[in-house]
Amino acid sequence: MKEVRTRFAPSPTGYMHIGNLRTALYGYLYAKKEGGKFILRLEDTDSKRYVAGAVQIIYDTLKDAGIRYDEGPDIGGDYGPYIQSERAAIYKEYAEKLVELGGAYYCFCDKERIDSLKDENGVGRYDKHCLRLSKEEIAEKLAAGVPYVIRQNVPEEGSGSYEDLVYGTVTVDFKDIEDGILLKSDGMPTYNFANVVDDHLMGITHVIRGSEYLSSTPKYNLMYDAFGWERPTYIHLPPIMKNAHEKLSKRNGDASYQDLVDKGYIKEAIINYIALLGWSPKSNQEKMSLRELEENFSLSGINKSPSIFDEPKLRWLSGEYIRAMSAEEFKAVALPFLQRSKAYGKYDEAKLLKMLQSRVDVLEDIPSKIDFLEEYGDIDSALYFNKKMKSDAEIAKAVLPAAAEVLKNLEKFENAELYAALVALAQEKGMKNGQVLWCVRIALTGRENTPGGASEMAELLGRERSLERLAHAMELLA
């Protein structure tokens, strides 16, 4: 059986959006699953769209996401060059060959004539005017240096069908397809032509791309047929939407892969999540590493309908990855975000990290979870009131001095000992544990909710600060 070769062919526009990344991921996964090769090709034939640094973003994103390509501009391969702007001579050669084969023709019409063919809505197809030019006329114009393009010669009758692995049979009447430009007047090919030539020359067996090409695929097949080349298998992917009406896009200001990473979504979670957008595994297991995705991926699980990018679910997955990390792994990813907190450097790092790991889904949430440690000041006495704990400011007045005494004399100022001592205090006073614990925690933090209980907060603050805060709280209550 022929080796499977898939490719990811982005246009370097300076932004790797989620939909693109998913296309790359599926191409990669399918190649891996089939033991084939995954190729990266840069489609930069439109010089007007050149964006500095865009190519690097593509390399970096794929590398960062763990999507490895077997051949590509930066690593080479047997089918290079892998950048279309470096293949201009190849396209010209094949365009001329297609003209000889009757699948294309020279067109010398100027913009004015083309525009005159369009109606008030800008709709109107080219009328094959130059197809009727004689060989002599063409040679004459060419020799005279008249600017030209090469157009595809689409039959005026009949229709083209192909079998898409996701969408099934797709048929388009040739009369609905215009004689599109294959080679621009600047000598560069359009996407329509370059992708066909390259996919063939690079031995691509499975073309995986967005559904926007669904209806233009028959015209590509016309070229494969005219050249006498074998058509590839097509796998079109449904779009990823921002909402029911808009696609996820840079224009809409939607998050790119890098934006998501910068916010602190775990990379593996991002990949895992986008794999699930438009594809579902046979089993009910949703959390999957790239390795597992490679093993479980199948084209039959690809969905046809557009899917909406749901950040809450990504959040959840990201949290799952965080919770599955070792303390060391969490520290490695969390540190940059921890450093943004006012509390950074002022408390035991390991302790902070430990309380954060079960409470954070996205790393950027870290500062807001612990900044309160440094925002201590006023304490709303109403906070001492808690129905379930059966506590209020009066209880606090009774609890706090005794608690301060306990903390002051405690031998080991650590969570377990602190907890035991405070519970013992409650017993001694004939109170519920919660009455003591709640009041102490409020006094220590001034917050209704904290990422840890009274004893944990005390341990984190240390004896000195805990006693200072207790004294401060008592003053406010007096």
Added chain:
RNA sequence: GGCCUCAUGGUCAAGCGGUUAAGACGUCGCCCUCUCACGGCGAAAACCGGGGUUCGAGUCCCCGUGGGGCUACCA
């Protein structure tokens, strides 16, 4: 406008002629518990509409409605 295409809970989705219509996220409730979170348990929540075909339709066909795409010397 023409053509292509899609349509199951709020979201992702399973289903591929006969099911109490999975599962996940989110939401809500309960449990655990020194608050919050984690974890555990549970609940509410869906087949776009109309015609067919069939003993039987979420599943097949047609029409409608709604969404997306293409219709560039962009990809």
